[in-house]
Amino acid sequence: MIRLEHISKSFDSSLAVQDLNLSIDAAKTTVLIGPSGCGKSTLIRLIVGLISSDSGHIFIEDQELSSENLLERRRKMGYVIQEGGLFPHLTARQNITLMAHYLKWDRSRIELRTAELAVLTKFPPDALERFPVQLSGGQQQRVSLMRALMLDPQILLLDEPLGALDPMIRYELQKDLKQIFISLQKTVLMVTHDLAEAAYFADHIVLMNEGSLVQQGRISDLYQKPETKFVTGFIQAQRSIHDTGGSDSG
């Protein structure tokens, strides 16, 4: 579905992504994980086209990403970021329906789709008329998700979508998000730094460090067949934080 070939990207003089090859399967949830600064967010921003690579190619459904097809490609991808990035001057509903209005969908279609999404994301319909500042952090992320899903894109890109939330809300949203992924069967690429969260969502997990892929596979592969010392170390470090959670069983 998404294919990255020999992608390199550097900011100023520091290398963010180095000659990276990666293939992301359709209708699966792939989780990019790694310590901060490993290049995982850079990768997702390259796919959305917010930044462009220094070298290499990105293919989406065998079509190479270029400046000509950028707008069209973006409309086939939903993008959710940590802080939601909601437009503060628009209500939740206006945020969600902005693109549909821009593309001149008819009103009934927009209303139907919004109602559908509110049910899917368990968002209270009466809160749709509120502005972002009037919503809780969790609600904001649900609106952000609805906005990403409005045009029913095949691909969903999430960059630390739960990173800024309180633990309770985060737990709640994790459950709902997983449900949504399962029911919609989208190609999901999610970035997180939390191994437990990765384990919870991932069909396929990709571990990155210093701009390169370290190991990919199922979560159990990382636990049982770590390919480098870094993998072992990363798992160790995460386990000591989450020790009480009993994630050993994975």
Place this chain on the structure above:
Amino acid sequence: MNNLFKILAFLFISTIAAYAQPEIKIGSKKFTESVILGELARGIIQTQHPQVIHLRELGGTRVLWNALLRGEIDIYPEYTGTLIQEILALEADPGNLPEFLQEYGVEMTQPLGFNNTYAIGVLPDLAAQRSLEKISDLRNHPDLRFGFTNEFMDRQDGWPGLQKRYQLPQQEVRGLDHDLAYRGIASKAIDIIDLYTTDAEIEYYQLEILQDDWNYFPEYKAVYMYRTDLKTKFPRTPDLLALLEGKMTEKIIRNLNKQVKLEGQSESQVAAQFISDHLNLDIESLPETMWSRLWKNSVDHLILVGISLLAAILISIPLGILAFQNQRTGQFILAVVGIIQTIPSLALLVFMIPFLGIGMKPAIMALFLYSLLPIVRNTHNGLAGIRQPVRESAEALGLPKRARLWLIELPLASRSILAGIKTSAVINVGTATLGALIGAGGYGQPILTGIRLDNIGLILEGAIPAAVLAVLVQWLFDLSELIWVPRGLRLSR
């Protein structure tokens, strides 16, 4: 907002309509006698040709002369001495002035009668104390403080020549306004001033005039200068102006000056009275009330502020957007509008005169230039201040650049842009008062006249409405935030 727009549009159109009618324009310099002579000419011509206006207090000799040459005015009162030395730069009276003027397309009347020459004045007690009688006596008193009008300081026939002729040693020579000079000498802040021999204040302050013992000052006989083509506009003009020739003695003009400066009558009243007493012409003297003046000044001021601000908004917002979208261009744009802002407002107004002449046009242009910086900068800063996640979310949705600008970026920057416009508008209301210096009218007009006549009431007649308007504008913009700034942004304050 909509209504305000209609009012501005109406004002704009009515000004243009007014300009379209053929009219005779009289100019006057920035002192009472010149304004009275301007009013006299206006009063006489008006008896036969109603389309005549008087642009009062336009400035000094250069401004009036150039305005005459460019046809921005048709007539103005001048003095032969000034004409010879300052304008034509001749050593002495050639005896055939009208021939010299031919090549400029300008003609002049015969002298009106009085000689208003420069003189040097001093308070009697100081004169007695230092035994000053003649200008040459000043050579022995290098500590005396001189306060001269700015024009006198610069003129060929003014201070530079006087200093050379008499070899005057004084170091402390300050340039100031003529009316302030009288108050300065009365309060003993300065010792010596220049004055005109027809000034009403000479008696009032009981000043002593030092004798010009080495015959430095030339004769300054009052005449009217007018454009030759005025005779095609209204052929009877020279005959009408000729009615005043030889009619005005020094005593008469000093008396007229006194009525205005010391007795508080308006120039038009005094002029109308003179015309009906001495020329037997029936003239309707419009009784000018404070309210009619206030109305006219308000209309002028609103035109100045409204048009310049509207133009500035239309230009500055796109410039601000451009500055935001292209960093290099942006630095250039911000630097240029920043430099414009540092030009002193008076200087900017005067810079405009060679290109746009006098009156409203140069004033509007100067105000427009001043209004650019706050709006350009606030537009740029408002756009640059949008948080990255919000900006990128709009991009990631697949909105094209133009749609992002209209739907997301400009609404988010609206508060900042509006604040910039508000700043410009308030500064504009204040700066527009300077427009009167170059004949643009507005609330600066009564302030200017008030300073000239030492009339606090008149000064307040301009200063108070200007302040009220500034507050009103501020309040109007605060109110318009409710319309222009999206509710979601106002909540997050």
